[in-house]
Amino acid sequence: MARTRTPVVSGWFTENAADGGGFRLLGTRCSACTAVFFPREDAYCRNPRCPGGGELAEVPLSPRGRVWSYTDGRYRPPAPYVSDPAEPWEPYTLLAVELEAEGMVVLGQGAPGVEVADLAVGTEVEVVGGVLGEDAETTWVTWQFKPVGGAG
Amino acid sequence: MSADVAVLGAGMHPWGKWGRSFVEYGRTAARAALADAGLDWTDVGSIVGADTVRSGYPGYVAGATFARALGWQGARVTSVYAACASGAQAIGAARAQILAGLADVVLVVGADAAPKGFFAPAGGERPDDPDWLRFRVLGATNPAYFALYARRRMAVHGDTLEDFAQVKVKNAAAGRLNPHARYRKAVTAQEVAASAVVADPLRLLDICATSDGGAALVLTSMDFARSRGVADPVRIRAVSTVTPAYPRTVLDLPDIATDSTTAADPVAGSFRSSIARAAYEEAGLGPRDLSLAEVYDLSTALELEWYEDIGLCAEGEGAKLVREGATALGGRIPVNTSGGLASFGEAVPAQAIAQVCELTWQLRGTAGERQVPGARAGITANQGLFGHGSAVVAVR
Numbered sequence: 001m002a003r004t005r006t007p008v009v010s011g012w013f014t015e016n017a018a019d020g021g022g023f024r025l026l027g028t029r030c031s032a033c034t035a036v037f038f039p040r041e042d043a044y045c046r047n048p049r050c051p052g053g054g055e056l057a058e059v060p061l062s063p064r065g066r067v068w069s070y071t072d073g074r075y076r077p078p079a080p081y082v083s084d085p086a087e088p089w090e091p092y093t094l095l096a097v098e099l100e101a102e103g104m105v106v107l108g109q110g111a112p113g114v115e116v117a118d119l120a121v122g123t124e125v126e127v128v129g130g131v132l133g134e135d136a137e138t139t140w141v142t143w144q145f146k147p148v149g150g151a152g
Numbered sequence: 153m154s155a156d157v158a159v160l161g162a163g164m165h166p167w168g169k170w171g172r173s174f175v176e177y178g179r180t181a182a183r184a185a186l187a188d189a190g191l192d193w194t195d196v197g198s199i200v201g202a203d204t205v206r207s208g209y210p211g212y213v214a215g216a217t218f219a220r221a222l223g224w225q226g227a228r229v230t231s232v233y234a235a236c237a238s239g240a241q242a243i244g245a246a247r248a249q250i251l252a253g254l255a256d257v258v259l260v261v262g263a264d265a266a267p268k269g270f271f272a273p274a275g276g277e278r279p280d281d282p283d284w285l286r287f288r289v290l291g292a293t294n295p296a297y298f299a300l301y302a303r304r305r306m307a308v309h310g311d312t313l314e315d316f317a318q319v320k321v322k323n324a325a326a327g328r329l330n331p332h333a334r335y336r337k338a339v340t341a342q343e344v345a346a347s348a349v350v351a352d353p354l355r356l357l358d359i360c361a362t363s364d365g366g367a368a369l370v371l372t373s374m375d376f377a378r379s380r381g382v383a384d385p386v387r388i389r390a391v392s393t394v395t396p397a398y399p400r401t402v403l404d405l406p407d408i409a410t411d412s413t414t415a416a417d418p419v420a421g422s423f424r425s426s427i428a429r430a431a432y433e434e435a436g437l438g439p440r441d442l443s444l445a446e447v448y449d450l451s452t453a454l455e456l457e458w459y460e461d462i463g464l465c466a467e468g469e470g471a472k473l474v475r476e477g478a479t480a481l482g483g484r485i486p487v488n489t490s491g492g493l494a495s496f497g498e499a500v501p502a503q504a505i506a507q508v509c510e511l512t513w514q515l516r517g518t519a520g521e522r523q524v525p526g527a528r529a530g531i532t533a534n535q536g537l538f539g540h541g542s543a544v545v546a547v548r
């Protein structure tokens with residue numbers, strides 16, 4: 001049976017950015033103060049010095065950034081993380097990446113094959129689409145990071 | 153006019169994995185604190201409970217739950233929740249009531265019965281809760297965040313795994329002397345290095361466990377303390393419960409991202425340093441006046457970060473302090489003389505109260521083999537999920 005490709009959270013990324021840039025994280029930007037929010041903030045601007053009266057519009061985030069820090073998960077995380085308890089746990093890499101234009105640090109899993117040994121603080125990485133996991137009906141799509149032109 | 157409140161009593165239920173209800177731990181701690189104060193439960197005009205969220209519905213309303221367990225006597229009740237900062241919020245609420253003249257004697261109680269393994273968010277599909285999302289989308293456990301900070305310290309400040317292990321060695325040496333601690337044996341750097349990696353670069357012995365435990369304080373007005381013949385009690389001089397400043401640029405639990413810097417430049421200093429700064433300002437003293445500190449060592453590496461945040465040294469110099477032995481018992485400024493979370497394991501709503509219990513015993517000079525000679529002032533520091541600052545300054 002074919003599984004449906006479904007974003008693990010809706011509205012947080014696109015696989016076909018409007019600017020033709022492919023996979024991009026999506027945030028929102030306040031038109032009054034230029035603050036950018038990820039995860040997206042649609043109801044209100046959280047800048048305490050925002051003059052107000054702005055609109056929050058969806059905006060694609062920088063496709064690249066630099067590693068702020070990184071680690072891995074050697075043990076199976078608890079629910080609601082989805083993993084098959086019958087399968088042996090496969091550690092994954094977790095990156096905190098400072099996005100170029102927004103100056104914000106965003107967490108994401110490493111793309112398959114990206115290991116802790118491939119990374120250093122400051123490594124340039126790009127955001128790519130990937131699969132978080134699958135169940136009977138659904139392939140859960142998410143964002144991942146991988147070194148630019150490097151491993152993974 | 154003093155804004156001090158007196159600490160007349162401090163008490164704990166030992167930390168461990170006892171398999172009983174948090175109510176029992178809290179009641180035991182409360183009765184120990186009352187006995188220490190020489191007061192009866194019926195003397196208490198107000199009880200403040202620091203809530204647990206893991207022990208079922210009654211945990212959400214801990215104040216009344218503890219009051220019922222001690223026996224209804226009509227006291228004013230308050231229940232607070234601020235994750236790891238719940239205890240400091242409880243102390244802050246108690247102090248405000250005393251300074252406002254609403255109560256002379258306030259009992260502060262926190263207790264927890266912790267689950268096995270990683271802390272996990274409440275169940276159900278809750279995609280509007282960032283704490284739920286970080287597990288669902290990233291599998292990002294608490295140790296994953298601790299590991300990110302640790303790795304960054306290694307890259308930016310040159311800290312080593314050996315430095316981190318020394319924090320555990322130091323805290324285990326102090327915890328060995330504390331009858332309330334869960335782990336009471338010495339740990340070597342080799343044992344830390346031989347423990348399993350949980351989240352690179354941190355190992356099992358770099359990360360604090362989760363525990364059952366309870367802690368309580370009896371706080372009173374200075375006038376009440378004097379009327380009981382206690383002329384020179386330990387005093388709480390400051391309670392800092394500040395929130396971060398926008399834009400917050402250091403990733404923190406349970407966030408998936410920091411604030412952007414597109415609309416406002418980052419402010420100097422971290423959220424954690426602002427917690428301590430507010431406490432020092434309120435207390436009218438600074439890091440040089442301290443005899444000791446209790447900081448939230450969720451991981452070994454995080455303790456080094458706290459040294460910098462509470463002003464014991466400049467940014468990046470935390471590892472140097474532990475290498476020199478400055479923060480060990482007998483050092484220039486002992487930190488976590490109780491043994492810290494490394495020796496206790498975290499019992500969330502009790503932990504910030506337990507930190508103040510340790511300050512109380514140290515400032516009274518009754519900390520036994522852990523005693524810091526001539527202790528006059530101490531600070532506790534801690535941080536609750538979502539942006540709850542927590543620090544208490546106590547003096548004698």
Ligand SMILES: [Zn+2]
Pocket residue numbers: 030031032033034035045046047050051052054
């Ligand atoms: Zn705005």
